[in-house]
Amino acid sequence: MAIETDYLRYTPSIETLEPDEAETSRALNETMRSISETTLAHGGHAIRSVHAKAHGALRAELEVAPDLSPELAQGLFAKPGRYPVVMRFSTIPGDILDDSVSTPRGVAIKVLGVEGERLEGSEGDATQDFVLVNGPAFSAPGPKPFLATLKLLAKTTDRAEGLKKAASAALRGVQSAVVATTGSPSPTLAILGGQPETHLLGDSFYSQVPLRFGDHIAKISLVPVSPEMRALANKPLDDTSAANAIREAVMAHFSIHGGTWELRAQLCLNLDDMPVEDASVVWPETASPYRTIATLTAAPQASWSEARAAYVDDGLSFSPWHGLAAHRPLGGIMRMRKSAYEMGKRFRAEKNGRRIEEPKNLDALPD
Template sequence: MPAADADRYARYDERMAESRGDEPELELELGHVLMEIVRTTWQDEGRALRAVHAKSHALLEAEVEVPALPPELAQGVFATPACYRAVLRISTTPGDLLPDRVSTPRGIALRLFDVPGERLDGAHHLRSQDFLLVNAPRFNAPDGHAFLRSLRLLAKTTDRVPRTKQLVSAIARGAERTLETLGGESSALKAMGGQPPVHPLGETYFTQVPHRFGAHIARLQLVPVTPAMQALAGDAIDLADDDALRAALGDYFARHGAEWELRAQLCTSLEEMPVEDASAEWDTRRSPYRTIATVRVAPQTAWSEARSAVIDDGMGFSPWLGVQAHRPLGQIMRLRRRTYERSQAFREDRMGPFVTGCPFAAMHGSTGSRDLDGGGPSVVPPNRPEAT
């Protein structure tokens, strides 16, 4: 890479990983709040759910193809051309299992299997890389204090008055529609249930917070690229059914495949594209998102009880489950690290050991288990009841 091009991009520095100020106290309080959500849903559901993104709508086998890339993008797991087996989980944000009429932001968890590279602390038992993305370009809190305030409110409303939540969601969606007709939007309204009820496959997803990107720093984006998916942009879904999103995704994947481009936006200025302020949106004119991989999903069963038993109950996703070259950056991600670990430890204690390999391997002739959707022994992990 010419020196002029190399100088264009901000360089990762080990000091970016260091804790700052009162983060230990914030981390402790954040953990208490998130565990309050997990314990509440355990008591109510008899399942150890995630503190956030508890409800899945699609659980998909995928592949991620990495092409030959220019030097500044050929970093970490994208350093050389490769094709990775992957799992893709589409979900919504609350930690309790709500009817879809409570319309909240959507997320995609993407796990690549058998990736090379030095592991992050706490991820040595895996050879995978997780990326967590949501359908908004920036985080709704700039720092840990603001994040903690919003989580306290979320914890207080976990599993309370679902009918009231549906009413609040309907009001918030109306307010969000009005705001968007005026050219604006509100992450706060969306978090309260004002997420427009559009098809998840027509939306673009973002990591929101930066990651180390080898020698550089980047935010990632997942963009639908097939005509069929792009036609779903803004396509409204009737939320009358409790599981309307799951039904819509199931209908789509029964007939179609999907393809996204995974793109990276490299940081060019630490002053104008800050790492620590999670709510700052990086200017795409300074640094556009550039394609680093293609994510493909073939037509398949998008969701089943058996898949849910393995992936929802038997896997934990975290941006801290990966390689050093893609270390999550910024205060928000440093604070969330131990809380992810505590939540996952709670879930494993009650539901049994997590799956560490690709749960879809059985569908391609691997020994020890078979199809996730029936027709033979289940790949439900030990100590976890088989789905019916």
């Protein structure tokens, strides 16, 4: 394992902006807004343009690991502590689809009571968000390919769900063949509907793109470690025909069991093997493994209800730009997310007539 002095130090110069990045950002924002406009027109309610469908929301606690080595004791994790957390599980599309249209899953984590120098746009808040997906790398290397993928998804929003179900079933077969041949799934196939229909609580989740980690640079992962959730890794859902099969599986688990995850950081060694601007590259774990920095624990609870969904889906927003300057999002994909997520937040607040703000506590989260 690398020693502390081997890890690359953070400097602003590690980022390289594309010459026409502002135009790409504008086009991406317009595309995301068009998705939201379409679903609003069809459903009468403003929802997220990505990760629209929630499969559960959990009240949890984050405990920073004690005695972290200096390179890991950074930012939020600089000293031991316990923090209240809300977690939102979701799938990627911007329209609400039956779960038989199987796409990558995400989890958004909001840590409350976090003090320190803030990122621009989150001054006065005391939260830290981590936005994670169940694959180690992003489906596109940078802003322009990301925009191209989003435009493709925008064209299919709220259209021909029956065809999407058939296509998803076929793509899952193709994905199985890809895994058998290469040993790893295709992120592009997963986004188009080729995500295996497994239990969400067995998944590991990743930031996919890097962020500043105090003096260093890191990617973040969330890994289930409690025995009941580890047993769900790659386990098929009991009833894949149910429209809300994932949500029902999460509810069934948390009605009986709690859950424990480890939050882990993978520190960057160099920009050749572990680039900041190419989000499609999986950083090699043989060179720099993910190392535990905190534990997330959720007690048994009602993981979904109409009231809880309304509080989290309509009253909260999650963005990697809600947080500490010590965890500044890095790379082109992260730069695109800043204005896109802000636009989506404003759109939902305006159209639904509801304030969206950073919580001071979770007293209002329905049980």
